[in-house]
Amino acid sequence: MDIGFVTNVVFPFVKGGAEKRIHEIGIRLAAEGHDITVYGRHFWDGPQVMEYKGLTLYGVAPAEELYADERRSITEAIDFSTRLLPHLRRNVDDHNVVVASLFPYFPVLASKLTTLGTDTPLITTWHEVWLDYWDEYLDRLAPFGKGIERLTARTPHYPIAVSGVTADRLTKLGPTRDEIEVVPNGIDVDRIESTPPAADGFDVLYAGRLIEDKHVDWLLEAFDRVADAAPDATLGVIGDGPERDRLEKQAQTLEHADRVTMLGFLEEYDDVLAHMRAVDVFASPSTREGFGITFAEAMAADCTVIAAKHPESAASEVIGDAGFLASPTADDLAAVLERALSGERPNTEPTARAQRYDWDAIAAEAEQHYQCAINGNW
Structure with a gap:
């Protein structure tokens, strides 16, 4: 398989659970002979495109502050998604599948735009589904967050949730339970x-x-x-x-x-x-x-x-x-x-x-689902 991962931040240059998941699955699939490209912000020292532990890291945008007043920056997410479009579009036909990290949503929508008219399926990984938590997180702007979350959930793609609880919450936004696969997070x-x-x-x-x-x-x-x-x-x-x-x-x-x-x-x-x-x-x-x-x-x-x-x-x-x-x-x-x-x-x-x-078991499970999306038998 040739897999393109989309994440605005790349592990270990930025450390967090979603980017670590991509890294751990990616290095294991690369060791098995799959071609792995990770599209993210250029947080690392070195060229825009470089090899790292068997992965190809592709910096589509310069490093930028991710938070504004302890909340994820909306302008950063939009900026990254806009810059992602031409790079991913240029290479999308080389990938058998694109796997987009869900939060902060806009990169998923950009990834979907690049796959339109191609045979490359889009998979998303749902770590959380916020629903009414948006009221606490964004206050008066909560309807905006809820709307983007719902739009993302209803955008045609193959969803993976990290737990059954997250999968059940995702069904409140549109997808049915049998459309959602569960692949948990992992540990070493x-x-x-x-x-x-x-x-x-x-x-x-x-x-x-x-x-x-x-x-x-x-x-x-x-x-x-x-x-x-x-x-x-x-x-x-x-x-x-x-x-x-x-x-x-x-x-x-x-x-x-x-x-x-x-x-x-x-x-x-x-x-x-x-x-x-x-x-x-x-x-x-x-x-x-x-x-x-x-x-x-x-x-x-x-x-x-x-x-x-x-x-x-x-x-x-x-x-x-x-x-x-x-x-x-x-x-x-x-x-x-x-x-x-x-x-x-x-x-x-x-x-x-x-x-x-263990990450070895999680990577094998993820690989199986990626192949199902490629074969059209999700």
């Missing part, structure tokens, strides 16, 4: 298992963005409640975001504040993995997860995982019975956390569950 199991544990590890860990939907405030409250029953237990919180100041103030007011450490954002991924490898319990009571990659990583690190059971979170789908689910309240989170700190383990070994998310 060998890398996680071979990472040495941190020497200064914690007993309980959270890692992720510090935003309201993650509900780290519930975790802080729950830990404080059970700390007396687990007198030596400590909690580490890794991450940054708009909630950081508020959460740090909350942590300082806890009765057991001296056993809580706010580590902020860790630049090195291996440092995050080292902390996962050192802890007994990984807890993330997020109520909005299109997939939840940290759950899979924590299972590979042999943590007892605690997540929130919520209809807008794929956590239960990811961890199955290899972790524990709590109701989305501090009270129930505290009860489950106390059980986990006492040594209770889930029915299925977390490391066994994590194997299904």
Whole structure:
């Protein structure tokens, strides 16, 4: 196969889940002999078109700031999509399939324009479906976001969702469930298992963005409640975001504040993995997860995982019975956390569950679906 991936940012020059997925699948398919081109902004040092780990990186636009006031820049997305058009159009007949990273939507629409009148199918990867979350994210401009999301969903293409929860939400925008394939996100199991544990590890860990939907405030409250029953237990919180100041103030007011450490954002991924490898319990009571990659990583690190059971979170789908689910309240989170700190383990070994998310398995699954789109038997 000759595959063209479209993403305005390219891993590892910009680090995020969507671009990492393209990178990990791409390098594995390239190693199998497929031709892989990644179209993105020119964030790397070197020529506009260059080889990198078996991939051809194609810079269709110069590097540019992706965010404006902590929100993804609409003008950046439109600019990238406009610049993408002539480059992808020039090469589209060379590709058997184009796979476009969904967010921020406009590149998908541009990719569709380039494939019109060709035999090259377009696949999109849906990491999340926002629906009413646009009201919170864009406020008075929410109808614009909702309209673009709906237009993208109804543009003829082959959709892949990263979880069943995301696929079900996508059906609210137009596609039927049998039109959507599910290929989860992946992890490098060998890398996680071979990472040495941190020497200064914690007993309980959270890692992720510090935003309201993650509900780290519930975790802080729950830990404080059970700390007396687990007198030596400590909690580490890794991450940054708009909630950081508020959460740090909350942590300082806890009765057991001296056993809580706010580590902020860790630049090195291996440092995050080292902390996962050192802890007994990984807890993330997020109520909005299109997939939840940290759950899979924590299972590979042999943590007892605690997540929130919520209809807008794929956590239960990811961890199955290899972790524990709590109701989305501090009270129930505290009860489950106390059980986990006492040594209770889930029915299925977390490391066994994590194997299904290894990137080798995910790349093979993606390859199968790409070929189905090419053959017209999606």
